[in-house]
Every structure is written in structure tokens, then in C-alpha cells.
Amino acid sequence: MASKGSAQAWQPNPEVMKIWPDVSGNDINGLGEAEKRPPTPVFWRTDGSTPHAPAMYYFFEKGMADPRTAPARKFRERTDAIEVHDIASEVAPEPAGGWTSAVKQAALDLKADDAGICVWNSEWTYPDRPAPKGTRAIVLAVIQSYDEMKPAPSISAFVEMMAQYERAGSSAKNLANWIRDRGWFAEAKTGPSTEDVLMIPPAIASGMGELGKHGSLIHRRFGASFRLSMVLTDMPLDPDTSDVFGADDFCANCQVCTNACPPDAISDEKQMVRGERKWYVDFEKCVPFFVDNHGCAICLAVCPWSRPGIADNLVAKMARRRA
Ligand code: SF4
């Protein structure tokens, strides 16, 4: 495959360009806009309501057409099949230690690798959808296998991503049921098509990581190679705080992902997006590559924080730098 630095720079597949809309995903995302405004949905809407839906369906259909990836691609059906319990008519007595530690332990017991809590902010949704219920978000993180992700973009990386989306989704649905069984409202939100909610802002607020230059979160233990899901609930839970451990500073002096991205989609500079200056990946470059190359994930796999055994050292190094 032609990489960014090679003599043959990557060119988008004409088949993808044929279905690509005239409107820019960067404009939809609010790139260059100095004013704060609510987000507009882009790409991940399974009802086909976004201009880039044909490219999303192309990605889905490509995954289904390949017998090596089709079983993994059906993860969403298996997650959807988990029955949602009725909310118990009586609230269960609060366990010793309180609901916050009990719900986090339940998340780990239900196969999440980490869980954080934040106060739900209504700005983290889209104005064209009913506001989701719930006052708290519980954000779950599940790790992807480094060895499976290393050859990304590849069949093995795609299958691993789908497997971890399934683990994250089933963990969230089972945790929502755990809460509903105890008499509180709870609703799972699962990726990648979260439909009505943003997942990264609550994940940052819940202490699940810092935003990296590659536009994905970096977790202090898992690096960049993990997936998220979420449960919205009314259960009275104590919020965590965001976890600032130096990943953002590290990115300022690292170019591993920018150099590895074939379509050159990762900028070395933070950019203004709907009134916030932050790391931003060029949608118009990333997504045509992503849909044609097994969901890509090169940037997650090459990020130094993702390498097993490295993150602790980098956290310590960044703490020394700040001291
Ligand atoms: S590869 Fe480097 S620059 Fe890119 S997100 Fe990871 S640490 Fe940041």
C-alpha cells in the first residue's frame, strides 16, 4: 500500500469517490468555525440520514461481502439481541460502599476494562434527536489486542475492532440491565453508530483519557487502542474528573501517526472546531481511506502509547517533565 511518504501517494478509490457527496464532512463538523454550536451528525447514522451515508453503507457492505469479516460484522445484531430489562418497581437498598463503587465493579464484572462517570451534559447530543434521558454517564473502555491491531489496516485488525465493539456494547447493555434491576433508569449507548450522542466528550470528562493528535482518546493504561460504550442513568453516582496525564503534551512533539497516515489526514496543529481549538483529523482524507481499508486504525496501532508495557513509562516521563 502506498503510504504518505512513498513515491506513490495514496489516491482515493474512484468507486468511493463516485458515491462521495458534494458537501464536505469538515464543514459539517464545523472545522474553522470560531463560534460554539451544537454538533451536526456526520457519517455514523445507520438510518442513512447523513450526506455521507452511501460511504458508510459501502463500508458495511464491504465487510459483509468478505467471508473473513462477515461474522464479525454481525456484532451489532448480537448486541441488539440482548433483551432490555424492565426497571424494577422498587429501588434496591444502597450497597455498602455506595452505588458508585458498586456500579464500577459491576462494569468490570461485565467485561469492561475500565469505567468512569461524569455528569451528563445535554450539549453532547444532536439537536435533531430527542434529548436522551439520564443525569449521569458511565463510560466503559475495552482494550483491543495489540498483536491483532498491529498489522492494521488488515482483516485481523477489523475482526478485532468488531469483537471489541461487541464486548463494549454487550458490557454496556448488561450494565444497563444491572442498574434497571435495581430500580433506576439506564440506557446503553453503543458504537460505532452511537446515533444520538457523542462519546468522546463524556469519555474525557469521565477520566477515560486525553484526546490525541489522531483524533482518538489516549488512556493512561491502554494507550489509543481501545473502544468505548456508555450507559446513561439516573442512578445517584459520584462523577470522576478528567484524567490529564500528559498525552496532549506528548502529541505536541510526536509525529508517529501523522507520518503513518496514508492519506495525510492528521494535522500537526490543533484546529478550531465549533469554537474549540483541538486535535482534528481531516474527514475528507481519512474516511475515503477508512471505508476502503478495513476501518484503517493505523493511527491507533502505531501510537506509542498503545504498545504494551509502554504507557506507564510515558506517564512517568510526562510527570517528570511537568515537575
Ligand atoms: S502517535 Fe504520537 S502524535 Fe499521534 S496520537 Fe499518538 S502520541 Fe500523539
Ligand code: SF4
Ligand atoms: S484511521 Fe484515518 S486518520 Fe487514522 S491512519 Fe487511518 S486514514 Fe489516517
